[in-house]
Structures are given as structure tokens and as C-alpha cells.
Amino acid sequence: MKKESFVSIADCSKDDIIRLIGKAEYFEQNPNQKLLEGKVCATLFFEPSTRTRLSFETAVNRLGGRIIGFTDAATTSSSKGEILKDTIKMVSNYADLIIMRHHLEGAARYAAEVSTIPIINAGDGANQHPSQTLLDMYSIYKTQGSLENLQITLVGDLKYGRTVHSLISGMSHFNPTFHLVAPEELRIPDIYKQFMESHNIPYYEYCDFSEKVINQSDILYMTRVQRERFTDLMEYEKVKNIYVLNNKMLDTCKENLRILHPLPRVNEIAYDVDDNPKAYYFEQARNGIYARQAIICSVLEIE
Ligand code: CP
Numbered sequence: 001m002k003k004e005s006f007v008s009i010a011d012c013s014k015d016d017i018i019r020l021i022g023k024a025e026y027f028e029q030n031p032n033q034k035l036l037e038g039k040v041c042a043t044l045f046f047e048p049s050t051r052t053r054l055s056f057e058t059a060v061n062r063l064g065g066r067i068i069g070f071t072d073a074a075t076t077s078s079s080k081g082e083i084l085k086d087t088i089k090m091v092s093n094y095a096d097l098i099i100m101r102h103h104l105e106g107a108a109r110y111a112a113e114v115s116t117i118p119i120i121n122a123g124d125g126a127n128q129h130p131s132q133t134l135l136d137m138y139s140i141y142k143t144q145g146s147l148e149n150l151q152i153t154l155v156g157d158l159k160y161g162r163t164v165h166s167l168i169s170g171m172s173h174f175n176p177t178f179h180l181v182a183p184e185e186l187r188i189p190d191i192y193k194q195f196m197e198s199h200n201i202p203y204y205e206y207c208d209f210s211e212k213v214i215n216q217s218d219i220l221y222m223t224r225v226q227r228e229r230f231t232d233l234m235e236y237e238k239v240k241n242i243y244v245l246n247n248k249m250l251d252t253c254k255e256n257l258r259i260l261h262p263l264p265r266v267n268e269i270a271y272d273v274d275d276n277p278k279a280y281y282f283e284q285a286r287n288g289i290y291a292r293q294a295i296i297c298s299v300l301e302i303e
Helices: 014-029 051-062 084-094 107-114 130-144 162-174 190-198 211-215 233-239 281-299
Strands: 040-045 066-070 097-102 119-124 151-155 177-181 203-206 219-222 258-260
Touching: 014 130, 014 162, 014 281, 040 051, 040 084, 051 066, 051 097, 051 119, 051 130, 051 281, 084 097, 084 107, 097 107, 107 119, 119 130, 119 281, 130 162, 130 219, 130 258, 130 281, 151 162, 162 190, 258 281
Parallel strands: 040 066, 040 097, 097 119, 151 177, 151 219, 177 203, 219 258
Antiparallel strands: none
């Protein structure tokens, strides 16, 4: 029987998220397990990736499974015109699990519908990035000691940044307040504002990125302007360097503040911030291995 896919964090209940974070904590303590012995996991990356693909592959390797897949769709038969449905049906014959990144919003949901094996969404266009959200939430939990009642500031490309969209959904169970810092062109889409309103989540929008908003934050979540999503690169040029966090801006921040970023960074965090104890983005990326071990075991129903 087909097991559950992991397509959107919105499909997870509060209990599901807490359970997955508990599993991530377990894998951080016990990283090398043989739970995937005999299993084959396919990584289908139709879009570039460093962290997501390599941390998923590390997770599979540490669990004793094997990997097949591709990192460049141009080397596959999709370049000859094969449709996604046929690719997924083929790979379903070869593997026990598909981990897929695709440029089209909704591609992961569609793949889950046509696949006979579970799909993990490793990012679909500007839509969702649920495994990133789980590692973000694990990082928030580790640094704050709780997920409840936090002041979370999201900065940068809130229009195209799929990690932001997923994080709003995942954190919605934990009574957050969101501070949304974006230029007019990259404001959060209305659908996410409606989501927050319908869940009674307070949110505040800002165009200025100032110490005032930083100083009230527990989590400062920086994001890159997503060049690849712009149809007009002149528009990208206008906003690409709009916000740059530097060390000086952190002088009067809260003691518990931590700076997260899904990475890759382009210009939005100055290098002088890297040595600040508040900077957590490289540890955050390491947490991806444990969170992804938890997700893989969960979709394959391996305890
Ligand atoms: N955070 C993230 O998705 O990074 P990659 O694009 O390198 O996978």
C-alpha cells in the first residue's frame, strides 16, 4: 500500500510537527542507524540545490539506504519531452521513495497523486519547502527552548520565498507574532495574509529594516531575493540589495535573538555577522540532516 507523502507543512498537525521534531532530536543524538537497509531513495532535482539535496543524501546514507537520481534535468529524458507523470511512474518502479525539487508550483502534489511510492517535496517553485520548515522549526526549538509565543521577523523576498510561506504555516500552531519586512514589490502575497487573519495570528508589515524591528524579535529570518523567479531582471536589479544586515544593527537586540537564513546567502547578511553568537544559519543547515532523517523515516513508516 502507498504510504503518505510529505508535500506541504500544511498537511501536518501540531502533533505531527512535535513528533517530527522529537525524531529529529533523536537522530541528532543517534545519527547513524541502519533503518533504511535495502531501501533505495531517488533524488530528482529539476532545480539547483546544495543544502537540500546533500543533506537529504547524507540523511539516507546515515540511515543505511542507497541513492539514485539526478541533479540536472537536462541529462534526463525530460529534455526529450518526457512529461513529469511518466518520469514519476518510471522512478516509482526503481525506488522506495522520491525526493523531488521542481520549478513548478504544485509539481510535488501532482507527483504524489501519480506516484505509487511516497514523494517528499524538496521545494516546488515559489510555493512550499516543507522539509526546510521542519529544520527551521527544529532550529527555533533548539535555540529558544520552545516554539510557543515567539516574535518572528521575516525579512526580504516574502513574495517568492517559499521557505517563508511554509514557515508561516508551520508556526501557525504555536501562537506566533510575525513582523514582515519587505519592499513593496516583494510583499507577502494576500493568500498568506488571509491565512494569518483566519488563524488569528497578529502580523505587522514594514518597508524599513531597522533596529526597532530587530530589537523586538526572538527570531530574525533573513531571505535572499529570488532572482530565478523574476520575469523582468530589471525589477530584480531594483530590489536585490534592498536590505543588508550588519553587526552594528545587532548591538541592542534581545539576548535570545537568533538569526536564521535558509541559505544560500547573496548580499543580505554582511560577512561580519558570521562570527556574532546570534548568527545561527550554518548550524541551522546542519539541523537539516536530522530533520530530514525524521521525515524520511516518517513517510516510510519506519520507527
Ligand atoms: N535552503 C535551500 O533550499 O538551499 P538549497 O537551494 O541549496 O537546497
